[in-house]
Amino acid sequence: xxxxxxxxxxxxxxxxxxxxxxxxxxxxxxxTLISLRVSGTATLLGAAIGIPVGASIALRRFPxxxxxxxxxxxxxxxxxxxxGLFLYLMLSNxxxxxxxxxxxxxxxxxxxxxxxxxxxxxxxxxxAVSNVDARLKEMAVSLGADPLQEVRxxxxxxRLGLLTAVIVGFGSAISEVGAxxxxxxxxxxYTRALTTAIVLLTNQGAFTEAIALGIILxxxxxxxxxxLTYLQLRTKAGLFAAETERHHxxx
Amino acid sequence: MALRNASLSVNxxxxxxxxxxxxxxxxxxxxLVNLLIQPTSGLILFNDxxxxxxxxHQRSLRRQMSLVLQYPALFDTTVFNNVALGLKIRGCPExxxxxxxxxxxxxxxxxxxxxxxxxxxxGGEAQRIAxxxxxxxxxxxxxxxxxxxxxxxxxxxxxxxxxxxxxxxxQVTVVLATHNLNQAKRLAQRVAFILDGxxxxxxxxxxIFEQPKDERTATYxxxxxxx
Numbered sequence: 323x324x325x326x327x328x329x330x331x332x333x334x335x336x337x338x339x340x341x342x343x344x345x346x347x348x349x350x351x352x353x354t355l356i357s358l359r360v361s362g363t364a365t366l367l368g369a370a371i372g373i374p375v376g377a378s379i380a381l382r383r384f385p386x387x388x389x390x391x392x393x394x395x396x397x398x399x400x401x402x403x404x405x406g407l408f409l410y411l412m413l414s415n416x417x418x419x420x421x422x423x424x425x426x427x428x429x430x431x432x433x434x435x436x437x438x439x440x441x442x443x444x445x446x447x448x449x450a451v452s453n454v455d456a457r458l459k460e461m462a463v464s465l466g467a468d469p470l471q472e473v474r475x476x477x478x479x480x481r482l483g484l485l486t487a488v489i490v491g492f493g494s495a496i497s498e499v500g501a502x503x504x505x506x507x508x509x510x511x512y513t514r515a516l517t518t519a520i521v522l523l524t525n526q527g528a529f530t531e532a533i534a535l536g537i538i539l540x541x542x543x544x545x546x547x548x549x550l551t552y553l554q555l556r557t558k559a560g561l562f563a564a565e566t567e568r569h570h571x572x573x
Numbered sequence: 574m575a576l577r578n579a580s581l582s583v584n585x586x587x588x589x590x591x592x593x594x595x596x597x598x599x600x601x602x603x604x605l606v607n608l609l610i611q612p613t614s615g616l617i618l619f620n621d622x623x624x625x626x627x628x629x630h631q632r633s634l635r636r637q638m639s640l641v642l643q644y645p646a647l648f649d650t651t652v653f654n655n656v657a658l659g660l661k662i663r664g665c666p667e668x669x670x671x672x673x674x675x676x677x678x679x680x681x682x683x684x685x686x687x688x689x690x691x692x693x694x695x696g697g698e699a700q701r702i703a704x705x706x707x708x709x710x711x712x713x714x715x716x717x718x719x720x721x722x723x724x725x726x727x728x729x730x731x732x733x734x735x736x737x738x739x740x741x742x743x744q745v746t747v748v749l750a751t752h753n754l755n756q757a758k759r760l761a762q763r764v765a766f767i768l769d770g771x772x773x774x775x776x777x778x779x780x781i782f783e784q785p786k787d788e789r790t791a792t793y794x795x796x797x798x799x800x
Contacts, residue, residue, distance in 0.1 A: 463635070464640045
């Protein structure tokens with residue numbers, strides 16, 4: 323018998339992945355949907371928080387700005403297990419947020435991913451908005467834009483960077499395992515996501531199934547990134563076209 | 574570049590050229606007039622109205638002016654969206670915007686360019702779009718900061734014709750900052766010479782170029798100034 327190292331496992335894993343996908347395995351579907359729901363929600367919430375925060379820091383000058391940028395840059399590299407541990411202690415029955423009864427729920431997983439995703443989205447947004455040509459910012463003002471219009475114009479100019487922020491945020495969320503394992507508990511049918519299932523299967527020595535789920539996870543991330551990249555390219559020509567500026571009459 | 578002793582007036586409907594070497598303060602002067610920066614002292618009047626005040630007041634005055642920079646400063650979108658931006662900011666209805674943008678593109682000789690992305694434009698075309706964006710809002714005052722310094726002679730001529738037409742037909746007052754003396758001679762009725770942040774001399778174009786009173790002006794317009 324020829325020993326192929328881990329390659330035969332990968333080969334079987336690929337075959338098994340196709341089998342699971344095309345057979346519509348209900349457990350895999352459930353795990354995939356939990357992953358999508360948790361990471362999708364965390365990404366959206368992360369964008370809702372991170373984009374305004376990143377843009378505000380990029381566009382305004384205030385005394386603690388440099389300190390805040392350093393904090394965001396540091397938070398971008400937060401170790402997931404540390405976040406998991408912190409939230410576990412916060413959400414435990416004896417913790418200050420224990421009364422919320424969120425531990426081992428999908429909501430706790432969203433919260434954990436949100437803590438990781440929001441700084442990443444904010445950091446990438448900050449960079450994207452800061453990189454908009456200062457002369458364009460000044461031109462928006464020169465054209466008579468009010469502060470709100472100015473922000474909208476600049477954000478539109480930075481739109482590709484903003485979509486990148488969302489893509490990076492989603493990538494970070496969907497691939498995260500440490501934090502959601504700790505606060506989600508990996509409960510089958512409730513908080514078991516693709517990444518936590520992979521860890522469990524690997525620990526059980528079920529490498530073929532683990533690889534199959536890994537391939538599904540990669541495929542999922544790839545499909546969503548393709549969609550977002552397509553959106554990036556499609557919106558490239560869409561600046562200002564889809565909507566009319568709000569009226570801001572000056573009396 | 575800080576300005577000092579920069580007392581200067583522009584008459585309605587005229588073209589005033591501000592000439593001077595690079596770094597003399599021409600751009601700073603235009604940015605002050607456009608209310609993009611605030612003077613540390615002194616007063617700027619626009620149509621006899623004091624421009625100092627809150628954001629709303631300054632924005633209402635700024636919306637009566639337009640600025641064209643040496644670099645076209647176009648947004649990464651289509652030609653139409655760029656030209657329309659000032660009108661959209663002012664809340665014009667879409668039908669009016671469409672009509673005005675179409676007319677303005679015809680004025681700058683770029684009809685049919687509406688859907689082109691600005692990145693595909695040549696330098697001359699981009700600057701004409703920047704000029705169209707500035708003129709489409711029908712400003713009372715047009716501020717031009719070295720608008721043709723990077724352009725070939727043909728585009729320089731086209732831009733100058735558009736500026737001249739806006740001035741004569743629409744009575745747009747123009748302040749042109751340039752170190753191109755021939756352009757100042759061709760376009761301006763009055764000229765101000767600025768050096769090291771100071772207005773050295775101002776007067777009728779013929780006077781400044783042929784009989785300057787100040788020695789520094791004479792040195793500059795004769796091309797003898799080393800800077």
